Each structure stands twice: as structure tokens, then as C-alpha cells.
Amino acid sequence: MQPDGQPREFASNYAPAHKLNQINPTQSIRPDTLFTVDDVLKSDGFTHIQHVVNLALEKNSTLVRMANQWFIKELILETNEGHLHLAEAILDMHGGGPLTTEQIVQDIGGIGQEALPLQVFSMNYKMKDDARFDEVGPAGEVLWFLKQLEPSAVQRQPDMLAYQPIPYDRTSLSRAALQLEAELKDEYSPLKPIEHNIDAASVHLIYPHRRLGTLPLNQEAERIFPFALRTERIYTTVVDLTDGERYKAWVVRKYSYVYGLLPLYQKHSLPIGSTVILRAGEHKGEISLEFGHHARRLEWVPIITVTDGKISFENIKRSLTAEFDPLMLLGVDDLEGIGKLFQVTRNQQQPLASILRTIIPPLGQFTASGSVHAKTIYSAVNIIRRCPPGPILATLENNPDFDYVGDHYWKLSH
Numbered sequence: 558m559q560p561d562g563q564p565r566e567f568a569s570n571y572a573p574a575h576k577l578n579q580i581n582p583t584q585s586i587r588p589d590t591l592f593t594v595d596d597v598l599k600s601d602g603f604t605h606i607q608h609v610v611n612l613a614l615e616k617n618s619t620l621v622r623m624a625n626q627w628f629i630k631e632l633i634l635e636t637n638e639g640h641l642h643l644a645e646a647i648l649d650m651h652g653g654g655p656l657t658t659e660q661i662v663q664d665i666g667g668i669g670q671e672a673l674p675l676q677v678f679s680m681n682y683k684m685k686d687d688a689r690f691d692e693v694g695p696a697g698e699v700l701w702f703l704k705q706l707e708p709s710a711v712q713r714q715p716d717m718l719a720y721q722p723i724p725y726d727r728t729s730l731s732r733a734a735l736q737l738e739a740e741l742k743d744e745y746s747p748l749k750p751i752e753h754n755i756d757a758a759s760v761h762l763i764y765p766h767r768r769l770g771t772l773p774l775n776q777e778a779e780r781i782f783p784f785a786l787r788t789e790r791i792y793t794t795v796v797d798l799t800d801g802e803r804y805k806a807w808v809v810r811k812y813s814y815v816y817g818l819l820p821l822y823q824k825h826s827l828p829i830g831s832t833v834i835l836r837a838g839e840h841k842g843e844i845s846l847e848f849g850h851h852a853r854r855l856e857w858v859p860i861i862t863v864t865d866g867k868i869s870f871e872n873i874k875r876s877l878t879a880e881f882d883p884l885m886l887l888g889v890d891d892l893e894g895i896g897k898l899f900q901v902t903r904n905q906q907q908p909l910a911s912i913l914r915t916i917i918p919p920l921g922q923f924t925a926s927g928s929v930h931a932k933t934i935y936s937a938v939n940i941i942r943r944c945p946p947g948p949i950l951a952t953l954e955n956n957p958d959f960d961y962v963g964d965h966y967w968k969l970s971h
Contacts, residue, residue, distance in 0.1 A: 634679035653706025693792040695842035714812040717765040725951040734950040744773040744813040745945035762831040770819025798847040830885030849880025860888040884932035928966040
């Protein structure tokens, strides 16, 4: 109908030749350049298209979203407290979860006679605002877990992983220091985020992560793990490519680590300084992990000990089966003693320069010049205080107590 009320007429399926059915050769669009739906979905610009569409949909107060699915709010089925109590009981029976919403709805006997997808969406909408439930699915998938049954390290960041910021002048760092910082890829380092997709990510296992069975979510690893921006915790599967064994793990986005890999680390006796390579798994929500497994061989490992609060290192031969950075390789036998030292250092907020003066001399005994590589210093500092490389390198470069001897090696001034 036209604005003046007159009907409009159209022709369809018009077979004879007509100029409106012909592609003008002078036009820039040719049949071989036309995009199909699949072309658009696979294009680099599709993420931007999604973002623009989602922004527009979010402005519509009549719509709600769950796991990238949109629905009209007024058509959502009514759910009550009884349904939520039943959902809680079902999850509790399954060890806390995770369970799909379909499983929960079916196990509680449904929430109406309508189609299952509508029941599922309605249940998701109700559960997302209830503090008892945690939505832990990877991107595009909804999985539920009971918060009270989640591991404590998933709900709360362990002290050993918590960095208490140390003020320093970042502009004072030399180019060589900045390059070393980028090489170490600490999750607390203010490195530029990676915007493009990558096939693999590498992380270094410093003591806190090795001790607790966590993986750091550095700038590379963030591009590998199956993030869902709607949730802080994501339940995932990590596959050990050495033997195919699978481990349930948690991506804790808020604190930038993955928890649940201590059994894997212990199985392979991974040392401090191991380099772990991550790749997307074969199945959605899975991550593959490898670490350069090789035949067992003896290596000299500097073992840290604490006696009357004083730190010392002793070179001891250990049998290792994993690749590692020799400059970051350290060992800890006295876990209780190191734990107490960590708490004392943390509670007293011992200055970083004081920590460096404590660890450099005993580490320097392993070199003829008495010097220690910055990587080794970084690895050792993190045994007794969580700290990214930036403040350590700034202290070394700007404090007269430390002398640079070249090639990232430092020693105590005399």
C-alpha cells in the first residue's frame, strides 16, 4: 500500500529477458563477488557485525538474552521457587554439576506443557538471578553448577596467586627489560592484548602456579580458552596430549588463571620453569595441553631451603621428563617452610629490594661471577612473593645495590 492509500503492484517469477533481471557489467558487484551467508559468518568482520547487532538488541527492553539467544520477555514461562528448589536438589545429587538446563528441566518434570526449548530458556532466565546457581558453560553453551560446591580456589583467589601491586616507574625500564618482560608473559604484566586469533599459546610455570595446579591466563592463553563473557567462571576440559587423559578444570576469568591441573602436574613431575603449550581441543569447550615430554633424565636443580628464616640454595640432581627453561628451573622440597616464609613476607610487606638482596647472593654461587640471570631472579622471587617481572626489573635497574654485568645478569654491589 502506498502512502496515498493506493495499492502497489509487483511482478514475481518473471521469466522473459528484462533489464532489471540483468547484472550491469559497469557495476562493481559481480556474481563471483557476492557473499553467501556462510561467507559472512566466516569473515573477519562477523565479530563486529555481532557486536553491532547485540548493541541494538540490548536497547530493546522487551528482549532478553541467554547464551547469545534472544527472546521476547513477556512470552517467558512463569517459574516459581519450587522449581528452583528442585533444580538445586538435582545439582546437589550430581555433585554440584555441571548440568545442562535441558537435564535439569527434564529431571524436575518440566515447568509446563510448552515446547522444551521455551521451558529451557525460561528456566535459564530464572536461574541466572539466583545466587545459588553459577552459569559456567563455555561460549555459546549454558551449564549450571551449585556455587556452594565449587572449589574454594574457584570462588576465591588463593593468597599465593594474589599480587599486591608494587609502585614503580615503568618509563625507567630499558628496552631490553621490556623485551624480557614480554618474553616471560606474566599475566600481571601490562602487555598489549592479542586481537587476532592464534593456534597455540605458551605459559611458564612459576612456583605459585605449579604449587596450586593452576595455569596463568596470560595474553596468549586468553585467546585459546573458551570464554563466555557473561560469566566469571567457566567449567572446561583439559586434555593431556601425552596420554590422552582428560581433566576437569575451571577458568577463573576474574583472577586470570585456570584451576584444577595439580593431578596432571604431579603425574608428570613438572618442575618450576616448565613451558606449557595450549591449543584448542577437538571438541567445543576443550583445551589440549603439552609440555615437551621426553625420556626421564637427570638434571641439576637448585633447591631452595629456609633455615631460621634465611634462604639458601643447593644444587641437587633430579629426574625430569618435561622440557623447561633452564634459567627458571628451581625446586622446593620444604613446602611448609616456604609457605610460612611466604606468609611472613606478605604480612610484613617486605620491600622488593630486600627480597632481591636475600636471594641473589645464594643463587650467585652457581656462576663464576656471582651473578644471576633476571629470569632466575623472577622465578625465585615468586616462591616467596607473587610479583610480575616489571617491578623486579625496575628495582634491579634503578637501585644502586645491584650491578648489571650484561646479558640480563645481575649481582649484588660491593
